[in-house]
Amino acid sequence: MTLSFDGTVIVPAADPDDGERTAEALVPHLTPTSSVIIVNVIEKAGGAPDKASMEQREKHAEDIFERTRRPLQSTDAALETDILYGTDIVERIFAEAQDRTADAVVFAPREGNRLAELLTGDVARRLVKEASVPVVALPQRDV
Template sequence: MRLDDVSSGEATMSLAFDGTVIVPAADPDDGERTAAALASHLTPTSSVVIVNVIEKAGGGIDKASVSQREEHADDIFERTDRILESTDATVETAVLYGTDVVERIFDEAEDRNADAVVFTPREGNRLAELLTGDVARRLVKEASIPVVALPQDDS
Protein backbone atom coordinates (compact mmCIF):
# COMPACT_ATOMS: atom_id res chain seq x y z
CA MET A 1 0.00 0.00 0.00
CA ARG A 2 1.41 3.38 -1.00
CA LEU A 3 0.28 6.90 -0.25
CA ASP A 4 2.12 9.28 -2.57
CA ASP A 5 2.15 13.06 -2.91
CA VAL A 6 1.60 13.88 -6.55
CA SER A 7 2.35 17.50 -7.32
CA SER A 8 1.25 19.30 -10.45
CA GLY A 9 0.73 22.79 -9.14
CA GLU A 10 -1.55 21.67 -6.31
CA ALA A 11 -1.18 19.22 -3.48
CA THR A 12 -3.02 15.95 -4.03
CA MET A 13 -2.69 12.49 -2.59
CA SER A 14 -2.66 9.24 -4.48
CA LEU A 15 -3.43 5.95 -2.77
CA ALA A 16 -2.28 2.73 -4.44
CA PHE A 17 -2.64 -0.85 -3.28
CA ASP A 18 0.39 -2.66 -4.65
CA GLY A 19 0.11 -5.79 -2.51
CA THR A 20 -2.68 -8.03 -1.27
CA VAL A 21 -5.94 -6.53 -0.05
CA ILE A 22 -8.97 -8.29 1.41
CA VAL A 23 -12.26 -6.77 0.25
CA PRO A 24 -15.31 -7.92 2.21
CA ALA A 25 -18.64 -7.60 0.39
CA ALA A 26 -21.96 -8.22 2.11
CA ASP A 27 -24.21 -8.13 -0.96
CA PRO A 28 -23.99 -7.53 -4.73
CA ASP A 29 -24.57 -3.75 -4.44
CA ASP A 30 -21.93 -3.45 -1.71
CA GLY A 31 -19.46 -5.45 -3.80
CA GLU A 32 -20.12 -3.35 -6.87
CA ARG A 33 -19.73 -0.05 -4.96
CA THR A 34 -16.51 -1.19 -3.36
CA ALA A 35 -15.06 -2.51 -6.63
CA ALA A 36 -15.85 0.80 -8.35
CA ALA A 37 -14.17 2.78 -5.56
CA LEU A 38 -11.17 0.44 -5.49
CA ALA A 39 -10.44 0.06 -9.21
CA SER A 40 -8.53 3.33 -9.67
CA HIS A 41 -6.23 2.48 -6.73
CA LEU A 42 -4.99 -0.82 -8.16
CA THR A 43 -1.65 -1.46 -9.84
CA PRO A 44 -0.31 -4.39 -11.88
CA THR A 45 1.15 -5.79 -8.63
CA SER A 46 -2.17 -5.59 -6.75
CA SER A 47 -3.79 -8.77 -5.55
CA VAL A 48 -7.45 -8.37 -4.60
CA VAL A 49 -9.36 -11.02 -2.68
CA ILE A 50 -13.10 -10.33 -2.67
CA VAL A 51 -14.64 -12.22 0.25
CA ASN A 52 -18.16 -12.92 1.38
CA VAL A 53 -18.56 -14.33 4.86
CA ILE A 54 -21.38 -16.78 5.36
CA GLU A 55 -22.20 -16.36 8.99
CA LYS A 56 -23.02 -19.61 10.74
CA ALA A 57 -25.38 -19.49 13.69
CA GLY A 58 -23.01 -21.45 15.96
CA GLY A 59 -25.53 -24.07 16.99
CA GLY A 60 -28.62 -22.00 16.26
CA ILE A 61 -30.79 -21.87 13.18
CA ASP A 62 -29.12 -20.25 10.15
CA LYS A 63 -30.90 -17.37 8.39
CA ALA A 64 -30.88 -19.15 5.02
CA SER A 65 -29.53 -22.39 3.61
CA VAL A 66 -25.84 -22.55 2.84
CA SER A 67 -26.58 -23.17 -0.85
CA GLN A 68 -28.78 -20.03 -1.01
CA ARG A 69 -26.05 -17.96 0.59
CA GLU A 70 -23.40 -19.44 -1.72
CA GLU A 71 -25.56 -18.40 -4.70
CA HIS A 72 -25.75 -14.92 -3.15
CA ALA A 73 -21.93 -14.89 -2.93
CA ASP A 74 -21.70 -15.90 -6.60
CA ASP A 75 -23.85 -12.86 -7.49
CA ILE A 76 -21.48 -10.63 -5.49
CA PHE A 77 -18.42 -12.07 -7.22
CA GLU A 78 -19.95 -11.75 -10.70
CA ARG A 79 -20.69 -8.06 -10.20
CA THR A 80 -17.29 -7.23 -8.70
CA ASP A 81 -15.47 -9.18 -11.41
CA ARG A 82 -17.21 -7.15 -14.13
CA ILE A 83 -15.72 -3.97 -12.71
CA LEU A 84 -12.27 -5.23 -11.73
CA GLU A 85 -11.60 -7.18 -14.95
CA SER A 86 -10.61 -3.88 -16.59
CA THR A 87 -7.70 -3.47 -14.16
CA ASP A 88 -4.29 -5.12 -14.30
CA ALA A 89 -4.72 -6.50 -10.78
CA THR A 90 -5.00 -10.17 -9.89
CA VAL A 91 -8.50 -10.81 -8.56
CA GLU A 92 -9.63 -13.80 -6.53
CA THR A 93 -12.86 -14.56 -4.75
CA ALA A 94 -13.48 -16.57 -1.62
CA VAL A 95 -16.52 -17.68 0.30
CA LEU A 96 -15.65 -17.77 4.00
CA TYR A 97 -17.59 -19.44 6.81
CA GLY A 98 -17.62 -18.41 10.45
CA THR A 99 -19.66 -17.41 13.47
CA ASP A 100 -18.04 -13.94 13.69
CA VAL A 101 -17.79 -12.02 10.40
CA VAL A 102 -15.10 -9.55 11.50
CA GLU A 103 -12.93 -12.22 13.11
CA ARG A 104 -13.19 -14.37 9.97
CA ILE A 105 -12.17 -11.44 7.71
CA PHE A 106 -9.04 -10.77 9.79
CA ASP A 107 -8.21 -14.49 9.94
CA GLU A 108 -8.30 -14.55 6.13
CA ALA A 109 -6.17 -11.42 5.96
CA GLU A 110 -3.60 -13.06 8.21
CA ASP A 111 -3.68 -16.34 6.26
CA ARG A 112 -3.02 -14.45 3.02
CA ASN A 113 -0.48 -12.06 4.54
CA ALA A 114 -2.63 -9.16 3.34
CA ASP A 115 -1.49 -5.55 3.54
CA ALA A 116 -4.96 -4.15 4.27
CA VAL A 117 -8.69 -4.72 4.48
CA VAL A 118 -10.50 -2.34 2.13
CA PHE A 119 -14.21 -1.51 2.06
CA THR A 120 -16.72 1.24 1.40
CA PRO A 121 -19.04 1.99 4.29
CA ARG A 122 -22.67 1.19 3.64
CA GLU A 123 -25.32 3.69 4.49
CA GLY A 124 -27.58 2.58 7.27
CA ASN A 125 -29.44 3.97 10.17
CA ARG A 126 -28.23 3.71 13.74
CA LEU A 127 -30.87 1.12 14.72
CA ALA A 128 -29.81 -1.19 11.87
CA GLU A 129 -26.18 -0.80 12.95
CA LEU A 130 -27.03 -1.71 16.52
CA LEU A 131 -29.01 -4.77 15.45
CA THR A 132 -26.40 -6.05 13.00
CA GLY A 133 -23.35 -5.38 15.17
CA ASP A 134 -22.05 -2.73 12.76
CA VAL A 135 -19.39 -4.72 10.94
CA ALA A 136 -17.71 -1.57 9.54
CA ARG A 137 -17.18 -0.09 12.99
CA ARG A 138 -15.82 -3.38 14.30
CA LEU A 139 -13.46 -3.68 11.32
CA VAL A 140 -11.87 -0.39 12.32
CA LYS A 141 -11.92 -0.94 16.09
CA GLU A 142 -10.61 -4.52 16.03
CA ALA A 143 -8.11 -4.09 13.19
CA SER A 144 -5.03 -6.29 13.25
CA ILE A 145 -3.81 -4.78 9.95
CA PRO A 146 -4.56 -1.43 8.26
CA VAL A 147 -8.22 -0.94 7.35
CA VAL A 148 -9.06 1.52 4.60
CA ALA A 149 -12.56 2.92 4.14
CA LEU A 150 -12.80 4.23 0.58
CA PRO A 151 -15.26 6.94 -0.42
CA GLN A 152 -17.92 5.73 -2.82
CA ASP A 153 -17.21 6.39 -6.47
CA ASP A 154 -20.05 8.67 -7.59
CA SER A 155 -19.02 8.82 -11.24
Protein backbone atom coordinates in the same frame (compact mmCIF):
# COMPACT_ATOMS: atom_id res chain seq x y z
CA MET B 1 -1.17 12.14 -1.83
CA THR B 2 -2.37 9.26 -3.97
CA LEU B 3 -3.24 5.99 -2.30
CA SER B 4 -2.36 2.82 -4.17
CA PHE B 5 -2.37 -0.84 -3.25
CA ASP B 6 0.63 -2.68 -4.67
CA GLY B 7 0.12 -5.90 -2.69
CA THR B 8 -2.77 -8.02 -1.49
CA VAL B 9 -6.05 -6.54 -0.29
CA ILE B 10 -9.07 -8.31 1.15
CA VAL B 11 -12.41 -6.91 -0.01
CA PRO B 12 -15.31 -8.14 2.12
CA ALA B 13 -18.67 -7.94 0.32
CA ALA B 14 -21.99 -8.51 2.07
CA ASP B 15 -24.25 -8.19 -0.96
CA PRO B 16 -23.96 -7.45 -4.70
CA ASP B 17 -24.49 -3.68 -4.32
CA ASP B 18 -21.93 -3.50 -1.52
CA GLY B 19 -19.34 -5.42 -3.53
CA GLU B 20 -19.86 -3.42 -6.70
CA ARG B 21 -19.70 -0.10 -4.82
CA THR B 22 -16.44 -1.11 -3.13
CA ALA B 23 -14.92 -2.40 -6.39
CA GLU B 24 -15.75 0.84 -8.21
CA ALA B 25 -14.13 2.87 -5.42
CA LEU B 26 -11.07 0.57 -5.40
CA VAL B 27 -10.28 0.59 -9.15
CA PRO B 28 -8.32 3.89 -9.21
CA HIS B 29 -6.08 2.67 -6.38
CA LEU B 30 -4.93 -0.57 -8.02
CA THR B 31 -1.65 -1.21 -9.80
CA PRO B 32 -0.50 -4.08 -12.02
CA THR B 33 1.04 -5.71 -8.91
CA SER B 34 -2.19 -5.52 -6.88
CA SER B 35 -3.92 -8.69 -5.80
CA VAL B 36 -7.60 -8.39 -4.84
CA ILE B 37 -9.32 -11.14 -2.87
CA ILE B 38 -13.07 -10.64 -2.70
CA VAL B 39 -14.59 -12.50 0.24
CA ASN B 40 -18.09 -13.18 1.43
CA VAL B 41 -18.51 -14.58 4.92
CA ILE B 42 -21.33 -17.05 5.41
CA GLU B 43 -22.19 -16.68 9.05
CA LYS B 44 -22.81 -19.96 10.79
CA ALA B 45 -25.32 -19.93 13.62
CA GLY B 46 -23.05 -21.80 16.03
CA GLY B 47 -25.49 -24.61 16.82
CA ALA B 48 -28.72 -22.77 16.09
CA PRO B 49 -30.61 -23.30 12.82
CA ASP B 50 -29.12 -21.33 9.93
CA LYS B 51 -31.17 -18.53 8.32
CA ALA B 52 -31.07 -20.11 4.85
CA SER B 53 -29.76 -23.30 3.30
CA MET B 54 -26.05 -23.50 2.62
CA GLU B 55 -26.78 -23.91 -1.09
CA GLN B 56 -28.83 -20.67 -1.14
CA ARG B 57 -26.14 -18.73 0.69
CA GLU B 58 -23.36 -20.05 -1.54
CA LYS B 59 -25.42 -19.09 -4.62
CA HIS B 60 -25.85 -15.60 -3.15
CA ALA B 61 -22.08 -15.38 -2.63
CA GLU B 62 -21.51 -16.26 -6.30
CA ASP B 63 -23.94 -13.46 -7.28
CA ILE B 64 -21.94 -11.07 -5.08
CA PHE B 65 -18.67 -12.15 -6.71
CA GLU B 66 -20.07 -11.73 -10.23
CA ARG B 67 -21.12 -8.12 -9.61
CA THR B 68 -17.98 -7.25 -7.66
CA ARG B 69 -15.64 -8.58 -10.38
CA ARG B 70 -17.14 -6.41 -13.15
CA PRO B 71 -15.49 -3.08 -12.28
CA LEU B 72 -12.19 -4.82 -11.43
CA GLN B 73 -11.89 -6.52 -14.81
CA SER B 74 -10.75 -3.22 -16.32
CA THR B 75 -7.54 -3.42 -14.27
CA ASP B 76 -4.39 -5.54 -14.46
CA ALA B 77 -4.76 -6.59 -10.82
CA ALA B 78 -4.89 -10.28 -9.95
CA LEU B 79 -8.37 -11.20 -8.79
CA GLU B 80 -9.79 -14.08 -6.82
CA THR B 81 -12.87 -14.83 -4.76
CA ASP B 82 -13.42 -16.92 -1.67
CA ILE B 83 -16.42 -17.95 0.38
CA LEU B 84 -15.53 -17.95 4.07
CA TYR B 85 -17.45 -19.59 6.90
CA GLY B 86 -17.54 -18.52 10.54
CA THR B 87 -19.62 -17.56 13.54
CA ASP B 88 -18.17 -14.04 13.69
CA ILE B 89 -17.88 -12.13 10.40
CA VAL B 90 -15.24 -9.64 11.52
CA GLU B 91 -13.01 -12.24 13.17
CA ARG B 92 -13.22 -14.42 10.05
CA ILE B 93 -12.26 -11.51 7.74
CA PHE B 94 -9.19 -10.71 9.84
CA ALA B 95 -8.21 -14.37 10.09
CA GLU B 96 -8.29 -14.57 6.29
CA ALA B 97 -6.29 -11.34 5.98
CA GLN B 98 -3.61 -12.76 8.25
CA ASP B 99 -3.62 -16.17 6.51
CA ARG B 100 -3.12 -14.44 3.15
CA THR B 101 -0.63 -11.91 4.55
CA ALA B 102 -2.83 -9.13 3.18
CA ASP B 103 -1.63 -5.55 3.31
CA ALA B 104 -5.11 -4.26 4.12
CA VAL B 105 -8.83 -4.89 4.35
CA VAL B 106 -10.58 -2.45 2.04
CA PHE B 107 -14.25 -1.51 1.90
CA ALA B 108 -16.61 1.32 0.98
CA PRO B 109 -18.93 2.00 3.90
CA ARG B 110 -22.63 1.74 3.29
CA GLU B 111 -24.94 4.58 4.03
CA GLY B 112 -27.09 3.84 7.02
CA ASN B 113 -28.57 5.36 10.09
CA ARG B 114 -27.43 4.78 13.65
CA LEU B 115 -30.43 2.57 14.49
CA ALA B 116 -29.70 0.24 11.59
CA GLU B 117 -26.06 0.03 12.71
CA LEU B 118 -27.10 -0.90 16.24
CA LEU B 119 -29.49 -3.59 15.02
CA THR B 120 -27.07 -5.17 12.54
CA GLY B 121 -23.98 -5.06 14.76
CA ASP B 122 -22.29 -2.60 12.40
CA VAL B 123 -19.62 -4.75 10.80
CA ALA B 124 -17.88 -1.68 9.32
CA ARG B 125 -17.42 -0.11 12.74
CA ARG B 126 -16.06 -3.37 14.14
CA LEU B 127 -13.67 -3.71 11.19
CA VAL B 128 -12.10 -0.40 12.14
CA LYS B 129 -12.17 -0.86 15.92
CA GLU B 130 -10.92 -4.46 15.98
CA ALA B 131 -8.38 -4.23 13.16
CA SER B 132 -5.46 -6.64 13.22
CA VAL B 133 -4.28 -5.40 9.78
CA PRO B 134 -4.71 -1.93 8.26
CA VAL B 135 -8.29 -1.16 7.29
CA VAL B 136 -9.10 1.38 4.58
CA ALA B 137 -12.58 2.86 4.15
CA LEU B 138 -12.71 4.21 0.60
CA PRO B 139 -14.83 7.21 -0.33
CA GLN B 140 -17.66 6.67 -2.79
CA ARG B 141 -16.75 7.37 -6.39
CA ASP B 142 -18.63 10.11 -8.17
CA VAL B 143 -20.77 8.59 -10.90
